[in-house]
Amino acid sequence: MLAGKRVLLIIGGGIAAYKCLELIRRLRERGISVRAVMTKAAAEFVTPLSVSSLTGDKVFTDLFSLTDEAEMGHIELSRDADLLVVAPATADLMAKMAHGLANDLASTVLMATDKPVLIAPAMNLRMWLHAATQRNLETLKGDDILVVGPTEGDMACGEFGPGRMAEPAEIIAAIEAHFTGAKPAARGPLSGLRALVTAGPTHEPIDPVRYIANRSSGKQGYALAAALARLGAETVLISGPTVLPAPPGVTVTRVETARDMLAATKAALPSDIAVCAAAVADWRVAEDAEQKIKKKPGEKGHKLALVENPDILATVSQLKKGRPQLVVGFAAETEKVIEHATAKRKRKGCDWIVANDVSPASGVMGGDLNTIHLIFDGGSEDWPILPKQAVAERLAQRIADHFTDRTSDK
Numbered sequence: 001m002l003a004g005k006r007v008l009l010i011i012g013g014g015i016a017a018y019k020c021l022e023l024i025r026r027l028r029e030r031g032i033s034v035r036a037v038m039t040k041a042a043a044e045f046v047t048p049l050s051v052s053s054l055t056g057d058k059v060f061t062d063l064f065s066l067t068d069e070a071e072m073g074h075i076e077l078s079r080d081a082d083l084l085v086v087a088p089a090t091a092d093l094m095a096k097m098a099h100g101l102a103n104d105l106a107s108t109v110l111m112a113t114d115k116p117v118l119i120a121p122a123m124n125l126r127m128w129l130h131a132a133t134q135r136n137l138e139t140l141k142g143d144d145i146l147v148v149g150p151t152e153g154d155m156a157c158g159e160f161g162p163g164r165m166a167e168p169a170e171i172i173a174a175i176e177a178h179f180t181g182a183k184p185a186a187r188g189p190l191s192g193l194r195a196l197v198t199a200g201p202t203h204e205p206i207d208p209v210r211y212i213a214n215r216s217s218g219k220q221g222y223a224l225a226a227a228l229a230r231l232g233a234e235t236v237l238i239s240g241p242t243v244l245p246a247p248p249g250v251t252v253t254r255v256e257t258a259r260d261m262l263a264a265t266k267a268a269l270p271s272d273i274a275v276c277a278a279a280v281a282d283w284r285v286a287e288d289a290e291q292k293i294k295k296k297p298g299e300k301g302h303k304l305a306l307v308e309n310p311d312i313l314a315t316v317s318q319l320k321k322g323r324p325q326l327v328v329g330f331a332a333e334t335e336k337v338i339e340h341a342t343a344k345r346k347r348k349g350c351d352w353i354v355a356n357d358v359s360p361a362s363g364v365m366g367g368d369l370n371t372i373h374l375i376f377d378g379g380s381e382d383w384p385i386l387p388k389q390a391v392a393e394r395l396a397q398r399i400a401d402h403f404t405d406r407t408s409d410k
């Protein structure tokens, strides 16, 4: 099915450019012919010689090389392929594509093509989470540009988070899905709706080696994101540090602090549904030390000044513009669960609160079971003790029923 297909690979100037060498080999093993365009910056990371040795073809780098134009004009180059793949898609290339700039061979080819384009973004996580990149991503998706990754993980720049280019195998799976028409869009009662879920703890740095955290495992939020995706919602999960794998069909953005989580949440809007299940730290250290704080001889204790963190649930619930139609908060309480959660619903301005008893005796924090009270305007429901998976299924179904009822009311 793939043999005989032609891919034009546009290599951008990022550290992940080295992964293209592997990508080219794997594509050619499948009988796909690969022709490559490299940006000037890309040639700083891998040599055109390595790329051309693997493609078995000339590498195109210069828009104004007359020889290139005579042999293969940029228009012809842009159309003489079944698919254009941009990997790594730098923040710069994404911005150019989103704004229609054409000031070098790569961007001109991308403007001149009438063929489908798949991008594999790769960049530092701050660049990825930057509002401009997220805006450009939305524009590109709106222009039917296919996107694979990025994934999260340790980055070459020493940070951890989203922005790592998808591995060659994932890019090939996306190429295969494109050519074979596999991967049908999820169908279900939430099809056509966007859902945003926050999950896990946050880590608030004290110094380069210490942080303030909590015992949240993220299991409930992850299970909920998976359940919403199974019902057809286009689901984004914004996760604090956890050891859990990304749920299938869910786009995961990994963050560390409450402030990062708020930024990622804002970047994921607009959304029809927002479920704030993360255990966001209420406070952070006023000034995290640049160097490890040392014990001083004779010091009996050490005081840390704390300041309040942004309140993500209240921010989303009280948005004047673009508020999700349904905002669901979680209230982890250790006493007077319903009373405290009812007050929290009013204070934050969310629609539903899922209250759970997280007192040490309940075993909920980090465990697999959960006892839920669902609190809404004018009432509450007590659910039986259930596995977190079952709580997620039930809550996702309640959300679907809510939207179905609203639609059938109209």
Ligand SMILES: Cc1cc2nc3c(=O)[nH]c(=O)nc-3n(C[C@H](O)[C@H](O)[C@H](O)COP(=O)(O)O)c2cc1C
Pocket (backbone or CB within 6 Å): 011, 012, 013, 014, 015, 016, 039, 040, 041, 042, 088, 089, 090, 091, 092, 093, 122, 123, 124, 127
């Ligand atoms: C060491 C180094 C690594 C870089 N890695 C990336 C990267 O992974 N992603 C990215 O978007 N930009 C990265 N940049 C910045 C780009 O190289 C720069 O924005 C360049 O203009 C991109 O050009 P291009 O989009 O034409 O390839 C890096 C720069 C340097 C010096």
